[in-house]
Amino acid sequence: MSAALATAVVLAAIAAAALSDDPAIALKAFFIAPFLNASSFLSMLELSAPLALCALGVIVTFRAGHYSLGGEGQAYAGSFAAAAVGYAGFLGAGPSATVAAVIAGAAAGAAVAALPAAGKRFAGADVLLTSILVSQGTIFVVDWAIGGPLRDKTGNLIAMPALQRGVLLPRLAPPSTLTIAPFVVMALCLIAAFYFDRTRSGAAHDLYGRNPRFAALQGYDVQRLAWLPVLVAGMLHGLAGAFMVLGAKGTALRGMSGGIGWSAIGVALVAGSRPAAVPLAALLFAWLDSGARQAAVLSDLPPDAGLAIKALVILVVSARPSWSVIKASWVRLARGSRA
Amino acid sequence: MRLATLSSIRKYYASTDTLAVDDADFSVEAGEVHALVGENGAGKSTLARILCGFESPDSGTITVREEQARFSSHRDAERAGIGFVPQYSMLAPGLSAAGNVALGHEPALLGIFSDRRRAEYDFSMLSGRFGFNVDPQAIVATLSASERREVEILRALARGGDILVLDEPTSILGESETQTLFALIRRLKSAGAGIVYISHRSREILDLADRISVMRSGRLEQTIRSDEVDECGLAELIVQSGSCPAGPDTMRDPGKPALIMRGVSLAGRGSNTLDSIDLVVRSGEIVTVVALGGNGLEALEDLASGSARPDSGEVLVQGRSVCSYTPRELRSGLMAYIPTDREGRGLCSRASVASNVVAGRLFSYSFAGFAAGSAPLADARAMLDGYGVKAWERRRVDTLSGGNRQRVVAARELHGTAAVVIAANPAQGLDKSSRTALFARLSAMRDQGSGVLILSSDPEDAAELADRSFVLYRGRLKAFDRSGSADSGLSAALTGAVS
Numbered sequence: 001m002s003a004a005l006a007t008a009v010v011l012a013a014i015a016a017a018a019l020s021d022d023p024a025i026a027l028k029a030f031f032i033a034p035f036l037n038a039s040s041f042l043s044m045l046e047l048s049a050p051l052a053l054c055a056l057g058v059i060v061t062f063r064a065g066h067y068s069l070g071g072e073g074q075a076y077a078g079s080f081a082a083a084a085v086g087y088a089g090f091l092g093a094g095p096s097a098t099v100a101a102v103i104a105g106a107a108a109g110a111a112v113a114a115l116p117a118a119g120k121r122f123a124g125a126d127v128l129l130t131s132i133l134v135s136q137g138t139i140f141v142v143d144w145a146i147g148g149p150l151r152d153k154t155g156n157l158i159a160m161p162a163l164q165r166g167v168l169l170p171r172l173a174p175p176s177t178l179t180i181a182p183f184v185v186m187a188l189c190l191i192a193a194f195y196f197d198r199t200r201s202g203a204a205h206d207l208y209g210r211n212p213r214f215a216a217l218q219g220y221d222v223q224r225l226a227w228l229p230v231l232v233a234g235m236l237h238g239l240a241g242a243f244m245v246l247g248a249k250g251t252a253l254r255g256m257s258g259g260i261g262w263s264a265i266g267v268a269l270v271a272g273s274r275p276a277a278v279p280l281a282a283l284l285f286a287w288l289d290s291g292a293r294q295a296a297v298l299s300d301l302p303p304d305a306g307l308a309i310k311a312l313v314i315l316v317v318s319a320r321p322s323w324s325v326i327k328a329s330w331v332r333l334a335r336g337s338r339a
Numbered sequence: 340m341r342l343a344t345l346s347s348i349r350k351y352y353a354s355t356d357t358l359a360v361d362d363a364d365f366s367v368e369a370g371e372v373h374a375l376v377g378e379n380g381a382g383k384s385t386l387a388r389i390l391c392g393f394e395s396p397d398s399g400t401i402t403v404r405e406e407q408a409r410f411s412s413h414r415d416a417e418r419a420g421i422g423f424v425p426q427y428s429m430l431a432p433g434l435s436a437a438g439n440v441a442l443g444h445e446p447a448l449l450g451i452f453s454d455r456r457r458a459e460y461d462f463s464m465l466s467g468r469f470g471f472n473v474d475p476q477a478i479v480a481t482l483s484a485s486e487r488r489e490v491e492i493l494r495a496l497a498r499g500g501d502i503l504v505l506d507e508p509t510s511i512l513g514e515s516e517t518q519t520l521f522a523l524i525r526r527l528k529s530a531g532a533g534i535v536y537i538s539h540r541s542r543e544i545l546d547l548a549d550r551i552s553v554m555r556s557g558r559l560e561q562t563i564r565s566d567e568v569d570e571c572g573l574a575e576l577i578v579q580s581g582s583c584p585a586g587p588d589t590m591r592d593p594g595k596p597a598l599i600m601r602g603v604s605l606a607g608r609g610s611n612t613l614d615s616i617d618l619v620v621r622s623g624e625i626v627t628v629v630a631l632g633g634n635g636l637e638a639l640e641d642l643a644s645g646s647a648r649p650d651s652g653e654v655l656v657q658g659r660s661v662c663s664y665t666p667r668e669l670r671s672g673l674m675a676y677i678p679t680d681r682e683g684r685g686l687c688s689r690a691s692v693a694s695n696v697v698a699g700r701l702f703s704y705s706f707a708g709f710a711a712g713s714a715p716l717a718d719a720r721a722m723l724d725g726y727g728v729k730a731w732e733r734r735r736v737d738t739l740s741g742g743n744r745q746r747v748v749a750a751r752e753l754h755g756t757a758a759v760v761i762a763a764n765p766a767q768g769l770d771k772s773s774r775t776a777l778f779a780r781l782s783a784m785r786d787q788g789s790g791v792l793i794l795s796s797d798p799e800d801a802a803e804l805a806d807r808s809f810v811l812y813r814g815r816l817k818a819f820d821r822s823g824s825a826d827s828g829l830s831a832a833l834t835g836a837v838s
Contacts, residue, residue, distance in 0.1 A: 198710040198712065203694065204701060207687050213684050217684050219667030
């Protein structure tokens with residue numbers, strides 16, 4: 001991993017040098033600015049929490065051999081449900097309302113995942129296809145609800161009305177947006193790591209994901225493994241959506257999931273599908289997001305260039321070149337140039 | 340003319356601290372079959388994979404037609420005219436047989452559009468030319484293990500190289516497919532091709548090979564001409580403690596029926612059709628069913644193991660329908676099962692060796708015992724003890740040689756007791772000593788009261804082990820009396836020459 005990170009930083013520096021008149025400032029803004037004050041860092045930590053939860057969901061499905069691509073819709077549905085329950089105010093504006101909103105978000109994510117899970121369980125339908133179809137449909141419905149009947153008509157944003165302060169997760173270190181969410185996510189990641197590495201069910205889950213026919217022959221409950229991981233992943237995505245609403249955003253905005261389902265797949269890949277590595281991988285993504293924004297503000301680097309550098313770093317880190325591979329590439333390059 | 344030479348080849352795997360090949364010199368001439376033999380894990384497959392560009396040697400040189408070669412991938416080796424038939428399937432399971440053979444060299448219409456019909460036509464021509472009979476449109480995942488092996492062979496031949504490396508090609512082929520392959524090898528040899536042939540079967544090595552090289556612990560010990568050694572001598576060269584095994588000992592009194600197949604039929608399934616099979620395997624006996632490919636042996640395996648239901652008739656284990664048991668009930672001391680399809684059903688290749696070995700007893704551990712991690716590892720050690728798999732603790736199954744993979748399956752399935760043991764081609768990929776050890780273990784289970792059903796495409800299994808033997812021909816089962824028949828009698832029964 002050290003080789004991958006070093007390569008990523010070198011390539012990012014080259015890209016910044018090519019795109020900016022003052023690459024030193026651009027690079028400082030991109031890589032260092034997010035760490036320059038505590039508030040930026042803690043907000044970045046908060047930003048990483050929903051991403052890590054979604055990545056955990058991706059890992060739960062991938063390690064069961066299901067390639068669910070419906071995370072985006074599940075997270076968006078979770079955001080919408082959490083905002084709706086929080087706004088409805090059945091339980092007032094205290095901790096019980098917050099808990100109800102969190103549960104609603106998780107349940108909504110699970111509900112969106114239920115159809116692909118049932119399709120897999122009862123008809124053997126490919127989760128990859130069904131999850132993305134249901135997810136896209138859900139995005140349209142939630143877009144309509146937020147932009148239509150539930151829109152806050154007093155504001156300019158296409159968003160639901162802002163939730164009362166008491167419904168939101170308490171801020172732990174103002175002025176940063178840090179809440180309890182990153183710590184809940186870290187705990188969940190550790191539980192997932194224990195599940196996969198140290199429990200019989202986790203071992204069966206892994207073996208099923210790698211070879212379902214083998215798992216069936218060993219007497220594992222393959223019917224349950226065909227649907228339960230998909231549903232649990234939906235729940236985790238929904239929970240991530242709820243944390244977005246109850247944390248930094250304060251309400252449900254149209255399009256607020258912003259590609260989180262896809263980024264989560266990247267986080268899961270960078271983490272090597274190991275739950276314990278997810279918080280760190282999500283923090284890397286959050287750092288790059290934050291860096292891209294800071295570079296756009298503090299330097300002459302265009303916003304799209306910041307995103308391109310982010311993509312470059314993710315690409316290199318995902319490919320995980322080792323020092324020996326890098327050395328071999330240099331030797332080949334040197335030989336080629338001599339020839 | 341020397342087609343390919345490997346000189347002073349060394350290959351060390353740091354991740355598992357294994358010296359797989361140690362200073363090996365090997366060559367293959369035009370118009371010869373050069374057999375590479377040795378115990379499981381001796382380094383034969385690694386040496387073959389180096390010749391075929393799948394692995395890079397740490398040191399040493401590869402020379403092809405007197406020019407030094409450096410392969411960075413198998414594609415480079417293919418370009419140099421080296422075809423490879425791997426020991427275990429490297430086919431894309433979702434593609435058709437023709438699609439697999441054309442993979443990477445797909446015919447295209449106007450150089451753009453994939454020409455599936457042309458690929459199927461080419462496949463049919465190739466298949467017909469070399470005497471195979473596989474449906475070009477059949478999806479590989481639906482093919483039997485022996486049909487998949489035929490597709491592998493056709494894929495290597497389609498590249499048109501004059502060096503062909505065959506890694507245990509007959510381990511799951513029936514007698515007729517094996518004879519077809521041998522005829523093909525002889526044709527290729529007479530046309531000037533050089534064949535590297537890896538196998539544990541002494542008889543077929545002596546039938547085919549011109550030269551034999553013996554590997555032991557990564558070193559190439561010696562190369563001899565095949566007429567310098569007989570079958571037992573070759574076995575002793577391969578395994579220093581090897582010997583020609585004796586047949587089964589005296590007949591014993593079997594107990595109650597452990598497995599009953601009564602009037603079992605599968606209709607209209609082509610080569611998997613079965614016609615009113617009646618078979619009883621009693622506790623304390625070994626029953627062998629031998630069949631050539633395409634006579635229903637795989638269907639019989641599926642039915643006996645409860646993986647499929649018959650159209651009519653019933654399969655009973657300990658007096659209850661096999662399909663009425665949950666898989667977990669079957670795994671709990673009721674049935675041990677070594678499948679023919681080792682890679683697809685017998686192993687989880689991308690998991691660790693330990694995970695594979697304890698997979699069947701996963702839920703017998705307590706929560707705390709499993710969480711601590713020591714109990715499964717200790718069990719894996721105990722179960723693998725005596726099977727001779729070395730340096731397995733940090734390895735995934737797909738890094739093991741084929742023979743060692745089969746040992747892992749056997750270690751898992753034949754540990755402890757089981758009312759019924761179903762072993763389908765149990766000796767595939769095993770060297771002589773491992774085969775003897777496996778058969779000894781099956782005999783011991785029989786003596787402990789298990790009813791053992793061996794389903795095999797290798798007539799030697801019937802001769803060596805069975806208390807009772809049957810031949811399956813075109814979906815019909817016939818008892819075969821070993822005492823009054825020579826090998827030729829069994830061959831005649833297998834091919835339907837006698838009723």
